[in-house]
Amino acid sequence: MKKFIIVQSKAIPLAIENIDTDQIIPARFLKATDRQGFGDNVFRDWRFDKEGNLNMGFALNDDKYSGEILITGHNFGCGSSREHAAWAIGDYGFKVVVSSFFADIFKGNALNNGLLPVEVGPDFLKQLLRSVTDAPEAEIKVDLETQTITLLSTGESESFEINSYKKTCLLNGYDDIDYLLNQKEKIKQFEQQNA
Amino acid sequence: MGKTLFDKVWDKHVVDSITDGPQILYIDKHLIHEVTSPQAFNELKKRNVSLFRPNQVVATADHNTPTVNQHLPIKDVLSRNQLAQLTKNCAENDIELYGLGHENNGIIHVIAPELGITQPGMTLVCGDSHTSTHGAFGAIAFGIGTSQVAQVFASQCLLLDKPKSMRISVKGKLKKGVLSKDVALYVIAKLGTDAGTGHFVEFAGDVFENMTMEGRMTVCNMSIEMGARGGMIAPDQITYAYVKGRDFAPKDADFDKKVAAWERLKTDADAAFDCEYTFDATDIEPMITYGTNPGMGMKISESIPVKNNASFEKSLTYMGFKKGESLIGKEVNYVFIGSCTNSRIEDFRVAANYVKGKQKAANINAWLVPGSQRVVKQIKAEGLDSIFIEAGFELRQPGCSACLAMNDDKIPEGEYCVSTSNRNFEGRQGQGAKTLLVSPLVAAATAIEGKIIDITKQLN
Numbered sequence: 186m187k188k189f190i191i192v193q194s195k196a197i198p199l200a201i202e203n204i205d206t207d208q209i210i211p212a213r214f215l216k217a218t219d220r221q222g223f224g225d226n227v228f229r230d231w232r233f234d235k236e237g238n239l240n241m242g243f244a245l246n247d248d249k250y251s252g253e254i255l256i257t258g259h260n261f262g263c264g265s266s267r268e269h270a271a272w273a274i275g276d277y278g279f280k281v282v283v284s285s286f287f288a289d290i291f292k293g294n295a296l297n298n299g300l301l302p303v304e305v306g307p308d309f310l311k312q313l314l315r316s317v318t319d320a321p322e323a324e325i326k327v328d329l330e331t332q333t334i335t336l337l338s339t340g341e342s343e344s345f346e347i348n349s350y351k352k353t354c355l356l357n358g359y360d361d362i363d364y365l366l367n368q369k370e371k372i373k374q375f376e377q378q379n380a
Numbered sequence: 381m382g383k384t385l386f387d388k389v390w391d392k393h394v395v396d397s398i399t400d401g402p403q404i405l406y407i408d409k410h411l412i413h414e415v416t417s418p419q420a421f422n423e424l425k426k427r428n429v430s431l432f433r434p435n436q437v438v439a440t441a442d443h444n445t446p447t448v449n450q451h452l453p454i455k456d457v458l459s460r461n462q463l464a465q466l467t468k469n470c471a472e473n474d475i476e477l478y479g480l481g482h483e484n485n486g487i488i489h490v491i492a493p494e495l496g497i498t499q500p501g502m503t504l505v506c507g508d509s510h511t512s513t514h515g516a517f518g519a520i521a522f523g524i525g526t527s528q529v530a531q532v533f534a535s536q537c538l539l540l541d542k543p544k545s546m547r548i549s550v551k552g553k554l555k556k557g558v559l560s561k562d563v564a565l566y567v568i569a570k571l572g573t574d575a576g577t578g579h580f581v582e583f584a585g586d587v588f589e590n591m592t593m594e595g596r597m598t599v600c601n602m603s604i605e606m607g608a609r610g611g612m613i614a615p616d617q618i619t620y621a622y623v624k625g626r627d628f629a630p631k632d633a634d635f636d637k638k639v640a641a642w643e644r645l646k647t648d649a650d651a652a653f654d655c656e657y658t659f660d661a662t663d664i665e666p667m668i669t670y671g672t673n674p675g676m677g678m679k680i681s682e683s684i685p686v687k688n689n690a691s692f693e694k695s696l697t698y699m700g701f702k703k704g705e706s707l708i709g710k711e712v713n714y715v716f717i718g719s720c721t722n723s724r725i726e727d728f729r730v731a732a733n734y735v736k737g738k739q740k741a742a743n744i745n746a747w748l749v750p751g752s753q754r755v756v757k758q759i760k761a762e763g764l765d766s767i768f769i770e771a772g773f774e775l776r777q778p779g780c781s782a783c784l785a786m787n788d789d790k791i792p793e794g795e796y797c798v799s800t801s802n803r804n805f806e807g808r809q810g811q812g813a814k815t816l817l818v819s820p821l822v823a824a825a826t827a828i829e830g831k832i833i834d835i836t837k838q839l840n
């Protein structure tokens with residue numbers, strides 16, 4: 186996993202609540218056996234119409250917007266456990282997703298893939314969405330070390346929570362599997378005691 | 381202070397706790413399927429790590445499989461590859477695979493309980509959110525992402541923070557025609573799709589105590605739809621009777637010994653929950669959803685609520701419904717009885733009992749997709765197949781089917797489908813398809829009438 190320290194970028198606003206994993210990556214695109222290429226189909230049925238033409242009204246297709254930060258409505262990532270949702274968002278080029286609330290499994294999957302879910306208060310979320318919509322060139326800075334997200338144009342800032350273990354993992358680019366592999370002896374002992 | 385059922389099972393599986401960090405939780409059973417496992421197997425290869433405990437892994441093919449002509453080669457190249465990959469990965473890693481055509485094949489959350497793999501007090505995971513189903517046995521069961529599938533492959537453990545606890549009690553007697561699915565849809569409609577986030581839910585009260593295992597599985601299955609990591613119900617005589625005698629259940633004296641241990645898996649009277657809700661069973665009626673998340677549900681006799689909210693309005697636009705409107709009399713052309721929520725024998729008994737001697741409406745395409753080969757066998761043994769076929773229903777082969785429409789079982793663009801599955805998200809059952817979630821009884825009645833009816837009128 187790549188290290189995550191600071192991301193400073195413009196952002197794309199997606200002011201929809203309860204965006205589920207079927208919208209992030211529809212099931213018909215889950216037939217691959219590797220992790221690459223899911224970004225092409227992220228939000229597929231919102232980005233494209235039935236004939237496969239770009240839907241220009243959708244924020245990701247709007248030339249005004251760009252950046253590595255996706256700002257979304259409340260309860261982002263509800264639905265299935267498919268990690269393909271986190272892969273698709275990361276593969277498209279996002280490094281941070283901001284919302285006022287994330288579904289559990291999505292949040293875990295994102296963290297396991299170096300995609301940072303930043304949970305902010307509902308008022309700050311509204312403020313971010315408004316600023317980015319009004320001034321798409323506005324940059325946002327997400328600093329994992331200090332756990333802050335700042336709207337650079339105004340200096341407004343909010344801090345966000347992250348589990349300290351996960352923070353260490355992201356800052357150093359470690360993942361859980363490395364950690365668990367080092368615990369094999371303890372795990373075997375546990376098995377013997379509980380056999 | 382006492383412990384909850386959840387605490388008891390969780391604490392027994394903690395291998396170690398990291399200071400200021402997560403705990404290492406031991407996983408007893410790992411269920412896998414073709415869609416969320418290939419990248420995890422690749423991860424092992426990439427790291428040159430071998431699978432730690434292959435005999436604690438069970439595999440099936442379910443998400444991507446056809447529900448007709450399963451004996452023929454799969455037409456879709458990508459699906460065929462994905463299944464071939466699963467077969468290869470299982471063979472290389474000594475994993476028991478119940479592939480297409482195997483007598484134990486079916487939806488992972490249907491087969492593990494019916495084979496007796498799922499047992500009280502276990503920890504059980506699968507790369508699928510509806511793993512919550514197995515909580516019906518008093519197990520801790522939850523869905524995981526593919527990175528976590530790889531972690532369990534490598535170590536039989538996961539790094540997790542202990543979730544918070546919630547208890548949902550439903551007390552009283554359910555009205556006639558109100559099924560476990562209605563209880564689930566009612567609770568989710570009351571609490572919303574994010575109420576359970578960060579929590580494990582225990583379902584308690586006489587409604588769940590009196591429920592069959594099939595009904596309990598339906599409720600725990602849907603607990604993920606309120607955002608919870610999983611649901612649980614304390615094991616009791618109904619649970620033990622269900623487990624007893626199944627292929628992988630402990631036998632004879634071992635079984636009795638296990639039961640003695642399972643008896644202790646009850647929430648202590650002085651245990652505290654982070655959060656509690658209580659509902660009155662007599663307020664629950666047959667339910668239906670009108671929107672694009674499972675929380676957008678109502679009693680079938682009610683009208684769509686009037687709310688001014690952009691996401692709510694977007695959802696109604698997709699569904700083609702108006703605020704304040706009743707759904708009674710709406711014509712629908714598709715009915716789907718299936719999915720890990722409602723594809724067990726009891727669900728088909730309820731449907732057959734209603735359908736018997738009647739004919740489906742001419743406009744209806746009625747797809748019945750049993751959850752497993754064993755359910756198919758049971759349907760035939762009880763003669764339910766002839767009831768359905770005489771009524772004009774289509775009885776298909778087992779799999780996830782139109783629940784997520786990865787195979788050819790897609791509801792066409794713009795069509796309504798009254799469905800016993802668990803998710804009514806936009807496009808879930810096919811691009812542009814509009815899903816209304818219901819119980820198997822309401823699904824069967826819709827198929828006969830060709831439109832949504834107020835089933836409560838027939839029941840009273």
Ligand code: SF4
Nearest residue numbers: 510719720780783784
């Ligand atoms: S039936 Fe539906 S919800 Fe259940 S495992 Fe299959 S796809 Fe998932």
